[in-house]
Amino acid sequence: MKYYPLKIEKKWQKLWEEKNFFKAKDFSKKEKFYLLVEFPYPSGSGLHVGHCRSYIGMDVIARKKRMEGKNVLFPMGWDAFGLPTENYAIKTKIPPEKVTKENTRNFKKQQKRIGLSFDWTREINTTDPNYYKWTQWIFVQLFKRGLSYKAKMPVNWCPSCKIVLANEEVIDGKCERCGAKVIRREKEQWMLRITKYADRLIDDLKLVDYPKRVKILQEDWIGRSEGGEVEFKIKVKNSQKNFSLKVFTTRIDTLFGVTFLVLAPEHKIIRELKNEIKNKKQIEEYVKKAKNKAERERIAEEKEKTGIEIKGVKAINPVNGREISIFVADYVLISYGTGAIMGVPAHDQRDLDFAKKYHLPIIEVIKPKEGRGFDEKKAYEGEGILVNSGKFSGLKSHKARKEILKELSRKGVARRAVYYKLRDWVFSRQRYWGEPIPMIKCEKCGWVPVPEKNLPVKLPKIKEYHPTEKGDSPLAKVKNWLNVPCPKCGNPAKRETDVMPNWAGSNWYYLRYCDSKNNKEIANKKKLKYWMPVDWYNGGMEHTTLHLLYSRFIYKFLWDIGVLPKEIGPEPYKKRTSHGTILAEGGEKMSKSKGNVVNPMEVIEQYGADTLRVYEMFMGPFEQAISWDTKGIKGARHFLEKVWGLAEELKTKKNKKTGNKKIAKEIEIALNKTIKKIGEDIDSLKFNTAISALMEFVNLLLENKKNISLKVFKNFLKILSPFAPHICEEIWQNLGFKGYCLTQKWPKYKKELVKEKKIILVIQINGKVRDKIEVESEINKEEAKRIALSSQKIKKWIEGNKIKKTIFVPKKLINFVL
């Protein structure tokens, strides 16, 4: 019989589903294992080979864990709110929910066709009102605790499409769809106070097992800087009024080197000082210009720094009373720190460039330890010993920071301060296809959340999906939905028409899998206690700073307010891994426009799902980006054909005794080594080397066909099955083995068989390999030396030389230094 994957795969997929093999059981006595893979946005184009890589990898782990006796939760769902579907609706007027339904059906069909072992009984969909009820409920909780608020924020506005664009829809400052230049507009937006959790989001990274690069990325994104806020008094000529301003610095040890201050153009003190400024007009002009520049996103990076002195006012350095000039310059950002900085030209390159341009004094206050001379061109930004710093001279930088801060704090002109790059999270979209924000604006009561009993606020059905002229959500046009009585006072009020961003539904979806049908709460606490935290979460690197950070924040919030059981801890994901992207054959990104997208379903049609699975796992290291290679798929299929062929031969030889005992033993040893290796490799995501070990083992079997026992082959099938489950099941049946391959126990290797009895001892002369001899693995140095020196080849090299030194590495080599 030949190998026809298409026939056998569908058969087994159907059976697995009927038998409910992959259903996770709440409260089972088996040890739980919650394995999560990012749920997809069900796009119209169907599954991508990149999706498959991540799903197959995790499926291999899920299948192995089940065989190891774990109660595995491996769920799937749909993150279905989003722009492509909405834009499609604007164009075609086909309701998004209809498109979503079709797309999810297609995705699900394709996932099943790959043989993924998801528990479909827990399937979720973020666009389902029974799901987004809880997304809205979470928003209300955030509002009640002061973690959501409205603020004016700039948005991307396409004047041609008359639509607010997400950042990812803006390409090079232009609208992705029509190419018009995008402008910035101020709009009231809902914000989430993620900054309040900044410290915990950094500190708790200690508790989780994430790749180092992911931790670093999150830390950099949050960008915590510790330093001090220093107050500078402002002296105004001929005026008794008192002014002061604060700067933030991480290098308070350079305070004696300050020769000027710089304010961001938007700094409020400029308005307060208005009447005291001599060059008022000039300043106002600069500020206006800078704001325009801000609209153009201040991209020009190499540009020279511009700025302008505020005349008529001086600042006083609190540490030594020195009078210094104050400037406005757009290289200082209002959104970070205090919006004002102290200029230390000797020890900051940007300040140095600025000082040289405006002929400001440069005072060196830190000497590098190597005693390098002062360089007028290059600021010394490192640590060192303080000079020209009054009584602090002679101290080391880090010590000086403490001392100066201590002294100024005592005087009340400085304090320790921490700032973050992380900004609060803009949570409004002026769009249709998202969760309506469950808030009502009442003239009298202000913003009032929709009472919990009235959730969900369902997305009304509409016909015209385009935003309003003003750029509000199309929901603003639905009058009978929009106008509601205020839940507090009953007076006429209006609903919020903004919807939530894509991230909203994915913030907490992993909690819902624990209890996906619950209509009383997010999920039952006992079930959460059983399943959470997620043991292993795999997803794309592109979600490291957004989804991963946001969902950690929302989790911590829910945990804090007691929605989640305390015992499950402050972090949602114990372990995070990231799959590498699959690139097109030339190493470019796969994209529709380039026409280089590989459709996994076509691969399955041609070669079968098992081949796709084996190929994607074999193509290269799981966590690394890799190019697709159509020819490589053949190798995977070829391997499966060999396995099939072996099984066919075993079928006929079933009852015959195995031949050569010595070879049979060798095969058994190889099997045990392979079992060990596959187990370890799967656990450490080294699928590529696992497959190569399986290939080596098959090659060994092919060379010794007569000596294969059914027992050996049975165990081999078990360890191959996570990668190629269908073919293994079919062979299992064909060979008359009992039960199903996938419900077998994961085989254990015999330690004594894995241990090497004989090894190839490498003999080196001066570190170069000159001979190899097979020896007992336990031999000692003296014996090894004796054997090595008896080799003809070695004798030749040693002749006439003296052995100065002998290095012996047990089980590996012996090296003679001449």
Added chain:
RNA sequence: GCCCGGGUGGCGGAACUGGCAGACGCGGUGGUCUCAAAAACCACUGGGUUUAAUCCCAUGGGAGUUCGAAUCUCCCCCCGGGCACCA
């Protein structure tokens, strides 16, 4: 500019903690089978040298540590990703 990765045959990649560089697969060459082709199977396949054994060279480049370096240290070059005036 800063922060992460990475650079190994014609290609994807192996090589545990410094100890046989190139596992496994693709591709290629030659052969078997065939009227022929495909498939399958067998052999070879980093470069140089030699009839062969052998020997020499080789992990982006240069230096260093070491009995021994793809692996550790320093400098430089290139590629990918992230951040980007964050004080």
